[in-house]
Amino acid sequence: MKVFWKTSVLVPATALAATLALGVPQAGAQTFLDMLFGGPVRHEKPLKGEFPPPPKRAPKVAPARISAPSYNTYKPDRLVRVDFAALATPQTTGATTADATPQAAAFQPQPDGAAFRQALAGLDGYELFAESGIAKALVSYYSANPDFIWVTGTEPNARAAEALRVLNDAASYGLSPADYTVDLPPAAQTAGDAAARANELIRFEMALSARVLRYIHDAQDGRIDPNRISSGYYDFPDKPLDMVATLQALSHTTQVQTYLESRHPQNPEYQALRTELEGLRASEENEIVVDPKLLLKPGETSAELPKLLTLIARDLDDDMGGAYGETLSRLVGSETYAPELVPVIEAAQKKAGLKPDGVIGPRTVEALAGSSKADRLAKVQYALEELRWMPSDLGSPRVFINQPAFTASYIEGGEEKLKMRAVIGKVTNQTAFFYDTIKTVNYHPYWGVPQSIIVNEMLPKLRSDPGYLDRAGYEVTDSRGKRIPSSAINWGAYGAKVPYNVRQQPGEANALGELKILFPNKFAIYMHDTPQKSFFKRDVRAFSHGCVRLEDPRGMAAAVLGKSVDYIADKLKGGHSEEKVTRNVPVYVAYFTAWPTMSGKVEYFPDIYGRDAKLQQAIDATAEVRAPTS
Structure with missing residues (x-):
């Protein structure tokens, strides 16, 4: 019997010749031999002039996965110290055109800025920290516009008082007033030290401008850059904010409150959330608070169940009362989710517009018990922040x-x-x-x-x-x-x-x-x-x-x-x-x-x-x- 190449099994020449004569594609040759011998043929080195072995397939690659985006530990930019050295040589060009808003009108600061220039010495040794963009805007604006915005004579002016009222009211927008705190200089003494007073006023001027700019940025863009929260779950474009032009506008307006409030989102949803925030802060905590993460199936036990049953019993209507009043009365204090209570929960779920599956989960708790005051307050404040991204x-x-x-x-x-x-x-x-x-x-x-x-x-x-x-x-x-x-x-x-x-x-x-x-x-x-x-x-x-x-x-x-x-x-x-x-x-x-x-x-x-x-x-x-x- 003739053998075409050495293998562990001898192949009849007639069988192999018949197969080749039928023109079996080469890609299927290995399959044919597998079927013939019950497994892959194990090749040795072919003899000279004999039929070559089948081509090798590409090596297998280890299984891999494409991972989903992930969340990051949020890292905000560090604050920088404002470099006031450039203000020692005031510039005379480069002023930015005032913001063309309806409220940017009716006030002109002192044209010569003599008091401001005299007070600049008070910035020596003054450490004011701000966001990098704000720090640059302060130096750029006051170099081109050497005059006070928030001070008239020896006292903070009416615009400063109005700005401080808005900053102090930041909580009504879900912001933190602590982010915008500025210390008012003490009232001027009649026979006080003029140089010391000038120092207090110039430092107050810079601090208030820095915190007003922060407030405007937060109102328009939000405190948080959402794109930094995750490697791929957020995508929001930057909203341009010309801070130098903003200070220019503030130097020309007497309607500071209107100007600052106009920087917040101007849509009904934002206002509705502000109204809700105010109402929540004035409200009492829920009488009964159920764990919002409760997950309870029939037969299981939880100390949260009596709370939920109490709320259902309290809000019974005639239909549910007639069908389940006796059961609730008897088992309202039960911590075990007994089979008798399943129809009660299903009826309550159906009444609340949920799928009546009898499983007590977060959506059932939310619908029947609501959430705690603290939880609702937090969610409203998150919503206000997120709306500022839009x-x-x-x-x-x-x-x-x-x-x-x-x-x-x-x-x-x-x-x-x-x-x-x-x-x-x-x-x-x-x-x-x-x-x-x-x-x-x-x-x-x-x-x-x-x-x-x-x-x-x-x-x-x-x-x-x-x-x-x-x-x-x-x-x-x-x-x-x-x-x-x-x-x-x-x-x-x-x-x-x-x-x-x-x-x-x-x-x-x-x-x-x-x-x-x-x-x-x-x-x-x-x-x-x-x-x-x-x-x-x-x-x-x-x-x-x-x-x-x-x-x-x-x-x-x-x-x-x-x-x-x-x-x-x-x-x-x-x-x-x-x-x-x-x-x-x-x-x-x-x-x-x-x-x-x-x-x-x-x-x-x-x-x-x-x-x-x-x-x-x-x-x-x-x-x-x-x-x-x-």
């Missing part, structure tokens, strides 16, 4: 998605024209916090699978089943756009970088459903339909990979396009297509655990991603940096 005028029309509420709304002309349930990202695939502008509606869309999903979820399966994507209705293309069968790719050769694009074809199984609404952003987040409709029935709807799934996608598409739902239905009949949104419709993919309804009533939501704690850490770090020199 435009002062939110725009109309607009789309507003509030992730903790799991809702998406279309708002126009001060009315909520459309509101629907939404599904947001899982805790491991969080939806980002940003705003953008809606650009297009895509009908019967392809789904371009993100690299993170290819690597983290598809690749492990493809290593053992390379043809999976072909069978599941996906297209695979290389970097040049050439389509390649999934089964022809050695997926085991790739780790965290896969050099192929994968997209799912339109159809009933498509992850995006029948349409998507695009607003290009660096997170590749958009709104879309979904075939998984059952998720909208749940109270907690965090199931996506980061995009926002809509309960009524046709309604939202019609709203942003300014069309009817029938129009959208007709477009869908035409198959895959795309339509541009021709008007300006901003979209806010927002994260507020306290947010007002259109009527001004503030509602509270659980912090599903734990972002309030990250914001509090940032606030604390900022306060610590400011504290020693504020």
Whole structure:
């Protein structure tokens, strides 16, 4: 028997010749031999002139994952000492044009600035610390404009008194008055030391200007730079603030309070949150406070249960009282979640608009017991800070998605024209916090699978089943756009970088459903339909990979396009297509655990991603940096 190459098993020449004569592709030769011998052939070095061994496959790469963004330990910029040395030689050019606001009028400081120049010596040895931009603005402004803004004669003037009142009232905006503290110089003595008085006044002038600029920055932009909180969950543009022009405006206005207050967001939501903050501070603590993190299933025990049952019993209506009054009366003090109490909880959940699943969790506690006063105060202050990151005028029309509420709304002309349930990202695939502008509606869309999903979820399966994507209705293309069968790719050769694009074809199984609404952003987040409709029935709807799934996608598409739902239905009949949104419709993919309804009533939501704690850490770090020199 002739042998073609040395192996641990002898192969009949007739069998192998027949196989080769049939023209079996080389890619399938190893499979044939595996089937023939029950396992891979173990090759030795071939004899000279014999058939060469099959080519080696690329080595397998160890499994890898693309990690999600992470949160950072917030580190604010350190304060710097203001360098007043440049003020010793006042400049005569470079003054900045005053801010052209309605309130920037009616006051002209002394033209010669003689008293100011004489007082400059009082800055020798004076240590004033401020943010870097503020420190530069002080030197730049007073070099070009050597005169007092806040002092007239030997006393702080009326504008200074008005500015100090606003700074001291910072708490009404959810800010900390300690960040803007300025010590008033003592009243001038009739026969006092003129040089010492000049020193007090020039230092007061600089301190007040520095803290007013800080206040204006915080009112307009917020105390916190949200983009520093995380490596990839926030994206907010800078709001330009010309601090030199701001001081110029303040030097010309007698309406300081109006000017400073105009720097805060000028929208009804901000005002509603301020009103809520004032009401909370004047209110009493809840009579009964239930642990907001309570999670209790039937059969389990908790000392928090009697509190919740007491609240349900206290608020019984006739229907619930007739059905469950006796049960509550008998078991109101029970710490064990007995089977008899399950229908009571389910009825209370249904009454509160929740899914009646009988499980007592944070949303049930929030709906039935509310949250503590301290928790609500904190959430309102976080919301005020977060609103300062956004435009002062939110725009109309607009789309507003509030992730903790799991809702998406279309708002126009001060009315909520459309509101629907939404599904947001899982805790491991969080939806980002940003705003953008809606650009297009895509009908019967392809789904371009993100690299993170290819690597983290598809690749492990493809290593053992390379043809999976072909069978599941996906297209695979290389970097040049050439389509390649999934089964022809050695997926085991790739780790965290896969050099192929994968997209799912339109159809009933498509992850995006029948349409998507695009607003290009660096997170590749958009709104879309979904075939998984059952998720909208749940109270907690965090199931996506980061995009926002809509309960009524046709309604939202019609709203942003300014069309009817029938129009959208007709477009869908035409198959895959795309339509541009021709008007300006901003979209806010927002994260507020306290947010007002259109009527001004503030509602509270659980912090599903734990972002309030990250914001509090940032606030604390900022306060610590400011504290020693504020």
